[in-house]
Amino acid sequence: MIREAHPALAPQRREKIRTMIRDGGVARVEDLRKSLKVSVATIRRDLEILEEEGKVRRVHGGAVSTESRLEEAVFENKTHLSAPEKQRIAEAAYKLIEPDEAIYLNGGSTTLFLARLLRERSDLTLVTNSLQAAIELADSGPRVILTGGELRRISQTMVGPLTSAVLEQVRVDKAFMGTMGMCLTNGLTTTDPNEAYSNDVVSKQAGKVILLADSNKAEKVCFARFGDWNSVDLLISDKKLPQNFTKLLRKRGVKVLLS
Amino acid sequence: MIREAHPALAPQRREKIRTMIRDGGVARVEDLRKSLKVSVATIRRDLEILEEEGKVRRVHGGAVSTESRLEEAVFENKTHLSAPEKQRIAEAAYKLIEPDEAIYLNGGSTTLFLARLLRERSDLTLVTNSLQAAIELADSGPRVILTGGELRRISQTMVGPLTSAVLEQVRVDKAFMGTMGMCLTNGLTTTDPNEAYSNDVVSKQAGKVILLADSNKAEKVCFARFGDWNSVDLLISDKKLPQNFTKLLRKRGVKVLLS
DNA sequence: TCAAAAACGATCAAAATCAATCGCAAACGA
DNA sequence: TCGTTTGCGATTGATTTTGATCGTTTTTGA
Numbered sequence: 001m002i003r004e005a006h007p008a009l010a011p012q013r014r015e016k017i018r019t020m021i022r023d024g025g026v027a028r029v030e031d032l033r034k035s036l037k038v039s040v041a042t043i044r045r046d047l048e049i050l051e052e053e054g055k056v057r058r059v060h061g062g063a064v065s066t067e068s069r070l071e072e073a074v075f076e077n078k079t080h081l082s083a084p085e086k087q088r089i090a091e092a093a094y095k096l097i098e099p100d101e102a103i104y105l106n107g108g109s110t111t112l113f114l115a116r117l118l119r120e121r122s123d124l125t126l127v128t129n130s131l132q133a134a135i136e137l138a139d140s141g142p143r144v145i146l147t148g149g150e151l152r153r154i155s156q157t158m159v160g161p162l163t164s165a166v167l168e169q170v171r172v173d174k175a176f177m178g179t180m181g182m183c184l185t186n187g188l189t190t191t192d193p194n195e196a197y198s199n200d201v202v203s204k205q206a207g208k209v210i211l212l213a214d215s216n217k218a219e220k221v222c223f224a225r226f227g228d229w230n231s232v233d234l235l236i237s238d239k240k241l242p243q244n245f246t247k248l249l250r251k252r253g254v255k256v257l258l259s
Numbered sequence: 260m261i262r263e264a265h266p267a268l269a270p271q272r273r274e275k276i277r278t279m280i281r282d283g284g285v286a287r288v289e290d291l292r293k294s295l296k297v298s299v300a301t302i303r304r305d306l307e308i309l310e311e312e313g314k315v316r317r318v319h320g321g322a323v324s325t326e327s328r329l330e331e332a333v334f335e336n337k338t339h340l341s342a343p344e345k346q347r348i349a350e351a352a353y354k355l356i357e358p359d360e361a362i363y364l365n366g367g368s369t370t371l372f373l374a375r376l377l378r379e380r381s382d383l384t385l386v387t388n389s390l391q392a393a394i395e396l397a398d399s400g401p402r403v404i405l406t407g408g409e410l411r412r413i414s415q416t417m418v419g420p421l422t423s424a425v426l427e428q429v430r431v432d433k434a435f436m437g438t439m440g441m442c443l444t445n446g447l448t449t450t451d452p453n454e455a456y457s458n459d460v461v462s463k464q465a466g467k468v469i470l471l472a473d474s475n476k477a478e479k480v481c482f483a484r485f486g487d488w489n490s491v492d493l494l495i496s497d498k499k500l501p502q503n504f505t506k507l508l509r510k511r512g513v514k515v516l517l518s
Numbered sequence: 519t520c521a522a523a524a525a526c527g528a529t530c531a532a533a534a535t536c537a538a539t540c541g542c543a544a545a546c547g548a
Numbered sequence: 549t550c551g552t553t554t555g556c557g558a559t560t561g562a563t564t565t566t567g568a569t570c571g572t573t574t575t576t577g578a
Binding site: 266269297298299300301304319320 | 565566567568573574575
């Protein structure tokens, strides 16, 4: 076996793979093999590692960047996942909205269901960082105020420090927040720190924080933490939520509504 | 069976199908097969997947878009008015954009044409108050930063005092501004004071202000005034612009480019 | 209404890709 | 120096993707 004179160290190689995939949005195993001059087995092993680290997503024939559009938006993908539960959760949330209120919706598929229910409610004021929700209500419905900020493609939301510039100037009666993970010990988490930051700011500006999360989210933990259970006034979930989870939450002073 | 030397990865191919269908509104299986150089079976399988994901709707012979309905409906009327002129103006504007720049686009159909040209330019940073532009670039292209603010339904833009919260924290190299009316004596005007306010703020934050306006806008006056000719560095218009108008503008120090 | 043409879905085989396993060589620590 | 660990390449059988074929369904036009 003839090895390259100065083979790149494994981490270097993996870093190169990562940037190649990020820049191109996609790379095939064969191309990576040729440009890095190693065997396909090595490329595959590297991709496996990178995937575990969440830096790329493997597909048949290569890998795609987790930041590119090719990585199907988690969000769009999951819209259909347990859609009936999400619909019911949204309907339960809708009933809590009183006339002329100002409310906030963050990104996520559950809150999008709620947004759809607001089409006839021209009495409300809606603040949101969700591009999809804004599109949904672009023609009719509540007065819509967008938070602004950097567009995060995967979730189609506006996130980051710039959002707080707008958020600090408004106040909402109720904030309906979707989340990626909710865990009794680790609190509320989502995948992106910027997303978490925006959620955090809202939690502080809202009269009441109402968490919308189907039972799949229970005990899930993601990367970036936001808020905690103390800041949540009410959780709306579905009947599949583990009884124990409900019980412990109530003990901690969080109301729980199962739709 | 002879396979393509470097076939695109499946997600790439599906993404291409998706955008083709979104842009054209519809696509036939046969057309997709020809432009992607795969068999109809593959196209059908892809369409099946895309349909499950809710991105297209299959019909006999091909598929239609589920995503572009709003875009078309709201903007169709205005967009098609002197569309060729607007397209050329946008292309002329595009040529002025240099690598890695930060640019601003306000609402309006001309700027929307420009936004469409930016899909491949991931080097840029785009700041905009146009919901349509954001939708156009929601999947790929520049880094997108939305100004936030109240959504004005008629124009599908974010306007009002809240926009300045974000705008004051960013700075753009070039601001490409559409306008409703431009008049030598009354300056630049638009229909809504809030819209005008946002335009005003941007004009002050931008390195260069480049006005995009087809000749129909000449000597039109609307209700709300913003900026004035002194703040405009360049006007891009079409050849139907009255010669006198051009001449007087140049005399006042505004460069004029007729595409 | 009927028949031809087009499009479709199901099925199968070829090709590409993948995962698992082995052995080799260099690096490492005692 | 010797045994161990680590990273890599090669091989092989399994899996996935793709293209072709064929019978069925839908559309179209007389």
